[in-house]
Amino acid sequence: MRKVDICLSSEGAEVILATSSDEKHPPENIIDGNPETFWTTTGMFPQEFIVCFHKRVRIEKLVIRSYYVRTLKIEKSTSKEPVDFEQWIERDLVHTEGQLQNEEIMVRDGHATYLRFIITSAFDHFAAVYSISAEGIAVPDLS
Numbered sequence: 001m002r003k004v005d006i007c008l009s010s011e012g013a014e015v016i017l018a019t020s021s022d023e024k025h026p027p028e029n030i031i032d033g034n035p036e037t038f039w040t041t042t043g044m045f046p047q048e049f050i051v052c053f054h055k056r057v058r059i060e061k062l063v064i065r066s067y068y069v070r071t072l073k074i075e076k077s078t079s080k081e082p083v084d085f086e087q088w089i090e091r092d093l094v095h096t097e098g099q100l101q102n103e104e105i106m107v108r109d110g111h112a113t114y115l116r117f118i119i120t121s122a123f124d125h126f127a128a129v130y131s132i133s134a135e136g137i138a139v140p141d142l143s
Helices: 027-031
Strands: 014-018 047-067 069-077 086-092 101-106 111-122 128-138
Touching: 014 027, 027 047, 027 128, 047 069, 086 101, 111 128
Parallel strands: none
Antiparallel strands: 014 047, 047 101, 047 111, 047 128, 069 086, 069 111
C-alpha cells in the first residue's frame, strides 16, 4: 500500500477543533496543502487543534511547519470519538528568526484516528502553524 500524506483535507483529514480562529487564517489552512496559508493563534497559551482522519491510520513520520512555536505536545487517540487521548510526543522547537520551523519527527506506535496538537508556549505572543504532514497509511480497524 502506498504511503501518502494522510493529514491533507484532500485525503479526508479534517480539523475538528481549534482553540482560536482568525477568519483570515482559519485552522483548516493547516491541512489544505497550500504552503502559503496558515493558522494563527490569537494570544494566550496553551492553544490546540485536533485533526480527525475519519479512519484508523498508521503514521511513520510527522512534519510540522510552523513559526514562533516553542513547545509542542502531540497526543493521539484510536477511539471512534475524540476522547481518551494519550501523550505521544513532546518537542521543544528551535527559534528560527525569519524562517519557518520545519520539525521532522520519525515516530513509533503511530496508530491513531485523532491527533491533538497542543502549543504550550511560543517565542512571541502569537504563533502560526503552516502545515502538518503525516506520512502513513490507512489500516484495518481491529474492532
